[in-house]
Amino acid sequence: MADYFLEDIVINILHRLPVKSLLRCTAVSKSWRSLITSPEFTASHLRFAQQVAPSLLLRRCIKSSERYELYSDDDSSSSLNRVAAFQFPFKSMNSFFTIVGSCNGLLCLSDDRVYLMNTVVLWNPSVRRSVLLPKPNLIYNSYGSFNQYLGFGFDSVSSDYKVVRITYVDVGVNPQIEVYKLSSGVWKDLSCCVELVPVICSRARQVFVNGASHWIARYMDSYDVVVAFDMCLEAFRTMKLPVLQGSDGQFRGRDLAVYMDCLALNLWHVPGAALCYSVWVMQEYGVEKSWTKKFCFDFTSVGSELLRPLWIRKQGEAVVVCQDGRLVCVDQEGGRVKDFGLRGHRSDTYQRSLAVDSFVCSLVLLERDASSLSSLPSDDGDSAGSSGSEYEKRSESVSKHRLL
Structure with missing residues (x-):
């Protein structure tokens, strides 16, 4: 088809195809695969998809x-x-994963419903690609018991996906704030430059809207507010309920x-x-x-x-x-x-x-080679990255800290 139509026409047609059809199109030629897996095409295809009702x-x-x-x-x-x-390719050490949030076709999952396993996954079910986040800086083996709250969203300025982790080691002590960036693949400690005074005390899911993750939190005088973490500015703000x-x-x-x-x-x-x-x-x-x-x-x-x-x-x-x-x-x-x-x-x-x-199918993560992903093993032992034995060793080394 590319021999008979201008490239702009081909791209315009591909933008309107569903993800399942685009995955088949990657086998047409090397040029098509390079186009469809490019970050530019992924972003433009997502904009088309968002115009349709999720x-x-x-x-x-x-x-x-x-x-x-x-x-x-x-x-x-x-x-x-x-x-x-x-097809869900992961196995929870608890009964099931906690869904942290959904954004642009990516799901953020955490294995912490009862026992904290330090396992956080970014998963795009449409393209069957996933990323297992590295262990954060603050873990049970080093600090003892704590409570954690996660947020997930998209930084529209840097075009990056981020996970923010808020951990309370003790009541009355400022929480530790860590941010994971998909582009860098590491956790960054923001505790020294970011302050959060109200305490998040609800295990209810965060929501991502207007470029920020939101939780319900409480000041010490029992005054409840909405806490928002801006993914672009990497800073908190509060709003009244x-x-x-x-x-x-x-x-x-x-x-x-x-x-x-x-x-x-x-x-x-x-x-x-x-x-x-x-x-x-x-x-x-x-x-x-x-x-x-x-x-x-x-x-x-x-x-x-x-x-x-x-x-x-x-x-x-x-x-x-x-x-x-x-x-x-x-x-x-x-x-x-x-x-x-x-x-x-x-x-x-x-x-x-x-x-x-709400969910929209996207090509996010498609540009990553499966061999480069750190992914959890599937139920049948097949893994796109780390082997099942490697994950088992990691899981055994993590104390099954029951969340407070």
Whole structure:
């Protein structure tokens, strides 16, 4: 085809192809492979992909096996339509990995749900490439017990992916701040030049929005705020949470989320026998007065079968997990329930493993040769980098420190 069309036309066509088709195109010729694996093409293809509505990535743990599946987020559909299933090549030393975050087709996973294994992976399931991060500077063998909180995102200035690690060795002591850059492949200690006064005290997932990772933190006087780490500036800032009144002030659970590219706060509580759920959205990033109560769900008519919310769809429907593990979609009136047709399970492991996130397929990491990757072994012993025996030795040398 390249013999009959101008190069610009060929590139324009390739930009619009899905990742699966582009992987096949890398076998057409050396020039095509060089083009498709170039950082410039990866970035431009990602921009095209982001113009299309992102899909939903669903993770669940079935019989000690993690499953990652991609579904189209079509609000008009009565069921989720699966568009892809990714083979998960890693094995957690815990029941399953913690999903730190998703950004530009990359997932950041950490094996620290119960026991801290110092194992953090960047994984692109679309191109089946991964990077195992080196052990950070602060580990249990050297410092004893501590709590860690991770953030993952993209530095748009340097076009680099970063993981920030915040570790508390003792109460009242400033945390250690470390940043891993994919471009350098090493952890950098920022503790001497970066200060974080409020203490992150929630194991809820961070969210990446507007170029920063966000957590809920607390000052010593019990004043809660949102802490943001800017990936470009590598600095922290704080923002006030919305002033909650009425039933919102009686929440039992809360976490941060992203809704339509805006920072959001999810609140849920069980005043009686049914789940209540509300969503606040910061409509103008960084402007604390712009917090607005966007959605309010009253599931009284549904009954007590709903357990916890997982996601808010584009048109404001809530994806909720039931007590039997099924996923359902409920409108704001709480009277219309759509079962997505996914079989669930009542086990605690299954229900805790359920996670939903926005996802876009990309070519990130494709330019790296598989032989150069430090990757965890797959279940069948095949590894794109380090051998299975090397990982086993590393895991045995790491004390299974139970997180506080």
